[in-house]
Amino acid sequence: xxxxxxxxxxxxxxxxxxxxxxxxxxxxxPGGLMPVLQEAxxxxxxxxxxxxxxxxxxxxxxLSEVYGVATFYSQFSLTPKGEHIISVCLGTACYVKGADKIxxxxxxxxxxxxxECTADGMFSIEACRxxxxxxxxxxxxxxxxxxxxxxxxxxxxxxxxxxxxxx
Amino acid sequence: xxxxINLTINNIPVCVPEGTTILxxxxxxxxxxxxxxxxxxxxxxxxxxxxxxxxxxxxxxxASCVYPVEEGMKVLTNTPAVRxxxxxxxxxxxxxxxxxxxxxxxxNNCELQKxxxxxxxxxxxxxxxxxxxxxxxxxxxxxxxxxxxxxxxRCVATCNNIQTIGAIGQIRRGFxxxxxxxxxxxLGTTDCVGxxxxxxACPVGALYEKSNIDEVWDAISDxxxxxxxxxxxxxxxxxxxxxSMPVGTNVEGKMVTAIKMLGDVExxxxxxxxxxxxxxxxxxxxxxxxxxxxxxxFTSCCPGWIQxxxxxxxxxxxxxxxxxxxxxxxxxxxxSYYCQKNNIDPKDLYVVSVIPxxxxxxxxxxxxxxxxxxxxxxxxITTRELSRMIKGAGITFxxxxxxxxxxxxxxxxxxxxxxxxxxxxxxxxxxxxxNLLDGTNEKVEFMDVRGTSGIKEATYRxxxxxxxxxxxxxxxxxxxxxxxxxxxxxxxxxxxxxACPGGCVNGGGQPVQSDSVRNYxxxxxxxxxxxxxxxxxxxxxKSHENPIIKTLYDxxxxxxxxxxxxALLHTTYQSxx
Numbered sequence: 001x002x003x004x005x006x007x008x009x010x011x012x013x014x015x016x017x018x019x020x021x022x023x024x025x026x027x028x029x030p031g032g033l034m035p036v037l038q039e040a041x042x043x044x045x046x047x048x049x050x051x052x053x054x055x056x057x058x059x060x061x062x063l064s065e066v067y068g069v070a071t072f073y074s075q076f077s078l079t080p081k082g083e084h085i086i087s088v089c090l091g092t093a094c095y096v097k098g099a100d101k102i103x104x105x106x107x108x109x110x111x112x113x114x115x116e117c118t119a120d121g122m123f124s125i126e127a128c129r130x131x132x133x134x135x136x137x138x139x140x141x142x143x144x145x146x147x148x149x150x151x152x153x154x155x156x157x158x159x160x161x162x163x164x165x166x167x
Numbered sequence: 168x169x170x171x172i173n174l175t176i177n178n179i180p181v182c183v184p185e186g187t188t189i190l191x192x193x194x195x196x197x198x199x200x201x202x203x204x205x206x207x208x209x210x211x212x213x214x215x216x217x218x219x220x221x222x223x224x225x226x227x228x229x230a231s232c233v234y235p236v237e238e239g240m241k242v243l244t245n246t247p248a249v250r251x252x253x254x255x256x257x258x259x260x261x262x263x264x265x266x267x268x269x270x271x272x273x274x275n276n277c278e279l280q281k282x283x284x285x286x287x288x289x290x291x292x293x294x295x296x297x298x299x300x301x302x303x304x305x306x307x308x309x310x311x312x313x314x315x316x317x318x319x320x321r322c323v324a325t326c327n328n329i330q331t332i333g334a335i336g337q338i339r340r341g342f343x344x345x346x347x348x349x350x351x352x353x354l355g356t357t358d359c360v361g362x363x364x365x366x367x368a369c370p371v372g373a374l375y376e377k378s379n380i381d382e383v384w385d386a387i388s389d390x391x392x393x394x395x396x397x398x399x400x401x402x403x404x405x406x407x408x409x410x411s412m413p414v415g416t417n418v419e420g421k422m423v424t425a426i427k428m429l430g431d432v433e434x435x436x437x438x439x440x441x442x443x444x445x446x447x448x449x450x451x452x453x454x455x456x457x458x459x460x461x462x463x464x465f466t467s468c469c470p471g472w473i474q475x476x477x478x479x480x481x482x483x484x485x486x487x488x489x490x491x492x493x494x495x496x497x498x499x500x501x502x503s504y505y506c507q508k509n510n511i512d513p514k515d516l517y518v519v520s521v522i523p524x525x526x527x528x529x530x531x532x533x534x535x536x537x538x539x540x541x542x543x544x545x546x547x548i549t550t551r552e553l554s555r556m557i558k559g560a561g562i563t564f565x566x567x568x569x570x571x572x573x574x575x576x577x578x579x580x581x582x583x584x585x586x587x588x589x590x591x592x593x594x595x596x597x598x599x600x601x602n603l604l605d606g607t608n609e610k611v612e613f614m615d616v617r618g619t620s621g622i623k624e625a626t627y628r629x630x631x632x633x634x635x636x637x638x639x640x641x642x643x644x645x646x647x648x649x650x651x652x653x654x655x656x657x658x659x660x661x662x663x664x665x666a667c668p669g670g671c672v673n674g675g676g677q678p679v680q681s682d683s684v685r686n687y688x689x690x691x692x693x694x695x696x697x698x699x700x701x702x703x704x705x706x707x708x709k710s711h712e713n714p715i716i717k718t719l720y721d722x723x724x725x726x727x728x729x730x731x732x733x734a735l736l737h738t739t740y741q742s743x744x
Contacts, residue, residue, distance in 0.1 A: 064348065
């Protein structure tokens with residue numbers, strides 16, 4: 001069966017100490033799992049199986065419950081985020097203007113699917129809902145920077161410009 | 168005394184205690200409100216919306232499984248609005264359901280199918296997207312097929328709340344919601360003990376045992392194999408249910424006849440090795456007390472419980488009785504003593520165990536259960552699998568005459584019969600231990616350890632000493648008992664634990680009874696009644712008085728715990744934490 005996280009976990013002892021402090025704080029509070037997951041994501045950037053196991057053991061609940069909550073909310077990520085986070089708007093206006101083609105082009109360029117991160121940890125792609133910039137549709141953002149009236153070609157160019165910056 | 172509440176349901180006056188739900192109250196008016204997610208004592212979340220009813224004066228429909236009755240309330244369970252709502256709900260559930268009803272294990276025993284018939288639904292009214300899920304076959308016990316799942320959460324509630332295992336949960340949300348193990352890695356990677364309680368909780372065909380029927384048919388038709396069946400104590404108490412006989416019918420004689428009609432096979436009585444287990448276990452207990460070995464001693468016949476200890480409390484492994492389960496003892500006896508006596512090469516003997524249990528499939532495959540590369544038991548099939556073989560062979564079960572078990576392994580005590588109910592192993596062991604320690608102690612009935620409550624305690628005076636015992640069924644209750652022992656709050660000498668609530672009569676391999684049986688009858692107690700009747704009606708009620716057991720020791724095992732007995736009838740365990 002497919003696993004959702006690849007074994008790339010590089011948690012530090014410092015991060016674990018921080019997480020355990022958070023768990024202690026919320027352990028006895030009903031509904032405490034939510035804030036623990038939020039803070040864990042802030043500490044690690046995402047919620048891999050290793051982190052969810054620490055939370056389950058620490059909170060005294062089953063891993064299945066932690067995993068259930070972590071997958072219920074779209075704000076929680078089970079995969080690591082890249083250094084550069086690419087969001088392609090799939091809201092109605094962008095969609096009718098061909099945003100799906102833009103997403104496809106970026107996926108092909110980077111060799112990963114939406115929700116994934118490149119092996120070198122440089123880029124991750126996510127599909128998002130309306131950014132409120134429908135006048136510029138189709139829209140994508142890179143690290144919060146908005147790019148409007150994109151085409152599949154221009155989107156790929158934008159991604160490459162971030163690669164160049166790194167070189 | 169609870170306050171009594173008066174209300175009417177479809178204009179029929181009903182009087183029930185405060186706190187009763189509308190669904191429960193309706194039964195008093197001879198109305199069974201349909202439901203899918205509700206299961207008494209297990210799951211009460213009001214999520215499927217099939218049980219909706221009208222409450223006069225209240226806007227909208229209410230979920231009757233969670234809605235408590237109120238004084239003067241007027242409930243209507245069969246109005247056009249109710250019927251329309253239920254019908255639409257069922258049609259929506261069906262829109263994503265893989266309707267492979269012809270090849271479904273629950274073909275004639277599906278709650279969704281029954282509701283679809285009752286409400287005259289159009290199965291194609293809503294054309295939903297049908298997501299394809301990989302079938303989880305990662306354990307040797309339980310198979311999960313999300314394509315049939317209706318997300319009622321009865322399995323999740325059973326696994327998490329009743330058994331406290333938490334092997335599965337609800338994953339994602341909205342249209343993507345489904346049941347699975349954490350990180351979708353399959354049940355085999357979790358702490359699942361294979362108890363199969365999720366199977367008997369499932370209203371549809373999303374959960375079932377990993378079937379070994381084909382292997383058994385192959386062995387039966389193999390001219391080089393001698394095939395032996397033996398049946399666990401509780402099979403005779405439940406098999407009839409698969410043939411529409413009333414719950415609580417003893418079908419031992421028909422069962423033996425039916426198995427003998429499957430082919431050229433011998434049918435032995437596993438109750439015999441339940442007797443053997445008791446003799447070994449009672450002796451082990453006496454030994455432990457006299458040699459200051461770890462106490463309390465825990466029973467070891469239930470493989471779900473054994474795995475539970477190995478996964479969660481490996482530090483308690485020294486407290487587990489080293490006795491193999493009756494199933495494994497029987498396999499060991501057949502492949503040693505019986506083969507030698509009858510000049511059979513153990514390789515040519517094919518042993519089929521019929522059990523009420525799915526975890527036993529794992530037990531047969533354990534490394535510890537092989538002797539020089541040969542398995543004690545070749546295959547374990549559930550009550551349900553046996554019933555399918557009988558049906559497949561065209562045998563008209565209900566009209567069969569009775570047949571006795573084959574010799575030499577036919578006779579067993581009443582103490583062995585009650586193994587199938589929670590408290591039965593304890594009572595059987597007490598009968599023997601009391602009598603062994605004090606020859607004048609002929610006490611047979613230990614009533615305090617009977618009944619279906621989850622945790623039972625008793626103190627018996629045996630040979631001048633007070634013996635504290637505890638009996639628990641259901642792994643959540645087992646966990647409670649362990650925690651009480653670990654914290655020093657309780658001290659016992661001997662503890663019986665069965666993974667399934669009520670013991671083997673309610674095992675994960677037993678006939679699946681629908682919610683309408685489980686919600687309104689005492690299924691566990693009715694099935695257990697068959698075993699207690701068999702015990703009280705028989706002459707032989709103590710395991711150590713069974714003449715076949717005496718022969719086994721005289722001719723082969725010498726005495727309980729002796730070298731040969733220790734090598735073949737005892738085992739070891741391993742930490743899986």
